[in-house]
Amino acid sequence: MFAGPTCVVEPFGPDDLVAVLKLVQRSLGEEIPYAFFLQMSALKPEYSLVARDPASRAILGFIVGTKQAGFEGRVLVFAVAPEAQGRGVGHALLGRLQTSMAIQDVRQVHLEVRADNHRAIEFYRQHGFHVLGLQERAYKDGGDACLMMKPIR
Numbered sequence: 403m404f405a406g407p408t409c410v411v412e413p414f415g416p417d418d419l420v421a422v423l424k425l426v427q428r429s430l431g432e433e434i435p436y437a438f439f440l441q442m443s444a445l446k447p448e449y450s451l452v453a454r455d456p457a458s459r460a461i462l463g464f465i466v467g468t469k470q471a472g473f474e475g476r477v478l479v480f481a482v483a484p485e486a487q488g489r490g491v492g493h494a495l496l497g498r499l500q501t502s503m504a505i506q507d508v509r510q511v512h513l514e515v516r517a518d519n520h521r522a523i524e525f526y527r528q529h530g531f532h533v534l535g536l537q538e539r540a541y542k543d544g545g546d547a548c549l550m551m552k553p554i555r
Contacts, residue, residue: 409453429481448502462486465495475508514547
């Protein structure tokens with residue numbers, strides 16, 4: 403378990419599924435099949451994490467990553483509830499994932515973020531990511547993605 407200032411970060415469990423799916427819809431406006439979360443948490447529980455309010459145990463955010471070929475990792479899905487943003491929840495989740503990846507010899511982490519999500523891009527920049535380029539029409543609605551990377555070793 404990893405404690406942040408306003409949350410506790412721990413592995414995603416099957417009981418978290420409904421709350422995570424609701425957070426995905428509310429925060430990202432996406433529908434991701436529930437099987438994705440169950441498969442990812444079974445494959446690499448240390449890369450499928452939730453942040454909880456320490457008192458209520460409500461889910462404040464989650465992150466799912468994967469290790470790719472070689473020494474690369476990728477953040478696949480990452481969301482923090484709007485009411486929990488700016489309180490250290492994203493920092494705690496991203497930090498825990500990067501620590502898990504570094505232990506498994508991942509040397510750089512990649513991610514995509516909506517190019518018009520300036521707040522998220524700034525968050526990632528503050529956490530050491532830099533922009534590699536733009537992927538046009540990356541999302542179902544035709545939105546562009548900003549490709550970002552951070553060395554972690």
